[in-house]
Structures are given as structure tokens and as C-alpha cells.
Amino acid sequence: MEEEERQKNGLELIASENFVSPTIRSVCGSVLTHKYAEGYPGKRYYGGCEVVDKIEHEVQEQFKALFQAEYVNVQPHSGSSANLAVYFASLKPGDTILGMDLAHGGHLTHGSSVSISGKWFHAVSYTVDRISHTIDFDDVRAKLAKHRPKILIAGASSYSRIIDFAAFRTLADEFDTLLLVDMAHIAGLVAAGLHPSPVEHAHFVTSTTHKTLRGPRGGIILMGKDFDNPFGVVAQKSGRTKRMSELLDASIIPGIQGGPLLHIIAAKGVCASEAATPAFVQYQHQVCANAQALAEACESKGMMAVSGGTDNHIVLLDLRSQKITGRDAERILDSVGITVNKNMIPYDPNGPLTTSGIRLGTPAVTTRGMKETDMHTIAELISRTLQGDDLDSIRKTVREFASHFPLFLEVSEEVYAK
């Protein structure tokens, strides 16, 4: 298949992509795709749901155990649907939401003007510090004081540092607002204990399952602690008297979705079981070690990492010193088989279609079995490409280099422990 060849022959550095296990792929393509099951286990609108009821219930329990959550909804088709469901359950049109500025690392669904989150709600945003490029909690506090949002959103799509969820919760409490954490990018690190978990701090946690978590393409919603009390803080702040779990379930179906994707839900269960293994923890350690090695190697070649490095799987490169825009860098790297995405850097002088940076990520190449020394090779190939070296020769080198690494290395503790 043409796309499979592209994936095998190239170097996948898009930070939100990964390669799933053969088991997950086969469950995604299983007979479960044939079944309609609108509703939830034990409460469906269709007959013949006795098997899928068992599956969905089991997957719910797996995610609760993985993230120490008390509530989970495994039906969101994507992270965007998961976020929308939280808004639908807890906000009214016109309410104010406060999220991280998209240009500073946030996400479209956290209040961007082109997203329903920015069109239906009064969205305001906080920024990163001009010098450190880390979250500016003074700005978060100032925006909370000024705008008094109904929901504060933490979580990012191009932020390479640890996020202090406890500090977000302290501010949320001080300004009497709900806290939503979108951990889509870092969910795998959280599952492996390499990033502090938001579940004990946030009223709502959303995630995708296909990024660092290395599952099928999809979303989940979680709640921890005792946030599900109909007379508790979450219900009061959102002006509701039902249990929040009921509101969230109803927000997904019939609120914004119809039939659940049972083949994907079952594959999410495989993902949760893989993520609970020691091999997965080793994998995440390697993801972070590779990102640090990649950042250092890029910096040694003059390509500076925003915030000076990384704590997670992301390296955001500021290419201004290379005299090339993010857009042009993405194109030329694509031409040699290195896949990245152009990305705004904080306070970017260029707009979102041009950008001054590119975002790199190590989840996919680490799944292929690459280690720190391979990150040095990749940085060298990126640097040569951006310097305008012989592109045909680089393309051949990329292909030859990639051929040493199968798309999905069967996970075993030995592989990542080496």
C-alpha cells in the first residue's frame, strides 16, 4: 500500500503521531465495526448488544485503573469531541472560557476563534513568558481575575515542558472556576508516571488515545476524586443538579455523537492494557530520552529549541537563525522523507500559515526502536536538508536509515531496556 510504503521509508517526527501494535490494528479492522450500539452498556437503543456491552464495560474499567479515575467515557471519536462534550455538559453559549493561546502552544478547541469553542463561547487566552517560554502563571491569574471564566483549560499541543496541574487547580479554586485538563499529548507519559497526572487535580480530564498513548485514533473523558456529586462543586458551578457523569454521558450521546465506534473502543482497551505494562514505561522513558537527545543535537547545529529543551516528547525548533520559515522547512523536509509540521513559536513574527518554527516529536521513531544515537543522525539529516545540501542524496540516506527500523517493534521489556 502506498501509504504504508511512505511510512516505512520516511522518518515520522509529527509529535502527535505514533504506530500502533499489530493487535490494535487488527481489532480496529474487526467485525465490531458492523455493530450499532447507541447508548451505554445495559442502556442501548439496539438489540444484540450483549457482547459489546461486556467489551465497553471492560474498557471503561481498564482506563479507570490506568489513570486512577472514578469516571470514564470511552466513546468520544476524538479529543475535539471529548472537549466539546465537556463544554456541552458544563457551559452555556456565551460563557467565558480561558485556555492557552494557540500561538503559544494551546489547541484549536481551547477557544480558537475558528473553532466552535471560540465561536460559541467568549474565549480568552493566557500566554507563555517572553523569556523562559514556560506558562506565565501571572498572566493566567490576571486573566482569571479580569474575565472570571467558567472553565480554565490547561493542556497543550506544542509545549515541551512539565505542566504544573496543581498550580492550575490552586488558581481555579481561588477564582471559583472549573478546571479542564486536556492531556492528549502527554497521556502516555502520564500513564507511565513520567509526567504528573492531572486526574487528581482537574474537574475534567480529556485525552486522545493515539498520540503518546499509542492506541487507536480516538478520545476519552475522565473524572477523578469526588467530582461526580450532584450537589458538589462541579454541579453548582455549572448550574446543574444532575450527576456530572450523567451530563457528560448525555453530552456524548445524544448530545454530539450517535453510534459509538465499538471496534475503536475495543482497540482502546488493547491500548490501555499495553500501557499498563513495564515495557510501555520503558518505551516512554526512551521517548523522553530521545526528545532530549534530539533537542541537544539540533541545538548543537544552531537550531534552537524553544524554552531551551524539553521535558516530554516534543521539541519545538525556532528556525529564525536558519533563515528559513517553518512552512518552507516543512516542505523541504517532506521532500526528503522527514515528516514534521510547521509551528508557531511563542511571539512568532510570522503568521500561522508561514510560522518561524517546526515541531518535532519522538513517539513514532521511538516505537520503531530508535535510540539517542539515532536522534543525532536525524538532527544531522535535518540540518543538512535545511542548509540546502544535495536533497537526492539525503532522500536516499533517509530511506536507507529508515529501512533498519520496522514500523512497530513488538514491545518487550528487553527492547527498550537495552
Ligand code: DSN
Ligand atoms: N492535531 C493534533 C496535534 O498535532 O497536536 C492536535 O489535535
